[in-house]
Amino acid sequence: MTDMSAPPPISILSADEAERRTAELAALLHACVHAGANINFVMPFPMADAEAFWRKRVLPAMRDGVRMLWVAEERGGIVGSVQLHTDTPPNQPHRAEVTKLLVHPDFRRRGIAKALMRELEHRAAALGRSLITLDTRTGDFAEPLYASLGYLTVGTIPGYCLDPFEEKLHPTTIMYKTL
Numbered sequence: 001m002t003d004m005s006a007p008p009p010i011s012i013l014s015a016d017e018a019e020r021r022t023a024e025l026a027a028l029l030h031a032c033v034h035a036g037a038n039i040n041f042v043m044p045f046p047m048a049d050a051e052a053f054w055r056k057r058v059l060p061a062m063r064d065g066v067r068m069l070w071v072a073e074e075r076g077g078i079v080g081s082v083q084l085h086t087d088t089p090p091n092q093p094h095r096a097e098v099t100k101l102l103v104h105p106d107f108r109r110r111g112i113a114k115a116l117m118r119e120l121e122h123r124a125a126a127l128g129r130s131l132i133t134l135d136t137r138t139g140d141f142a143e144p145l146y147a148s149l150g151y152l153t154v155g156t157i158p159g160y161c162l163d164p165f166e167e168k169l170h171p172t173t174i175m176y177k178t179l
């Protein structure tokens with residue numbers, strides 16, 4: 001029987017696997033945005049837009065070898081994901097950026113995000129990517145999560161992004177960690 005208190009296993013997906021599982025990845029993104037996540041999208045956000053994100057923005061970068069994708073799976077379904085961008089300029093070969101850390105609303109507070117980030121950091125370090133940068137909406141749950149993993153706050157940028165549901169701007173917090 002699955003231990004529902006322990007985080008599920010984390011694996012890295014190839015571009016082919018990600019393509020095959022685009023519908024599942026789209027469902028995860030769609031659920032998170034509709035639950036209020038501020039991760040670039042605003043309402044209305046139909047499933048077709050979620051699928052287009054994976055097909056147009058993520059899969060080509062994965063095929064180009066400049067983006068890596070980890071997923072957490074529970075009973076064969078994807079319940080969490082995170083991406084690492086390694087498409088940095090020639091003077092930043094040691095840096096990489098984390099984006100779209102997502103955990104399905106039904107599977108939160110079980111340590112899945114932390115487990116995804118641990119795997120990502122492990123691989124980033126092995127690739128010589130010793131500086132990890134990211135930004136997250138100021139005040140979101142992701143902020144204490146990243147802080148608990150050792151990410152330091154550089155500062156906040158006011159009026160950075162739109163709220164997904166209303167005409168209102170939010171600040172973003174810039175964070176980094178040296179591995």
Ligand SMILES: CC(C)(COP(=O)(O)OP(=O)(O)OC[C@H]1O[C@@H](n2cnc3c(N)ncnc32)[C@H](O)[C@@H]1OP(=O)(O)O)[C@@H](O)C(=O)NCCC(=O)NCCS
Pocket residue numbers: 032037038039099100101102103104107108109110111112113114115135136137140141142144145146148
């Ligand atoms: C942020 C998010 C990824 C956290 O996923 P999660 O699997 O629930 O996180 P974890 O269980 O690994 O929690 C790790 C820590 O984060 C913090 N945290 C996460 N959710 C929290 C909440 N609802 N309230 C307070 N702290 C929270 C806590 O410090 C927690 O540690 P603890 O459980 O030991 O107290 C998830 O809420 C999510 O997908 N949010 C929407 C998308 C998003 O904002 N992503 C970040 C983009 S940069």
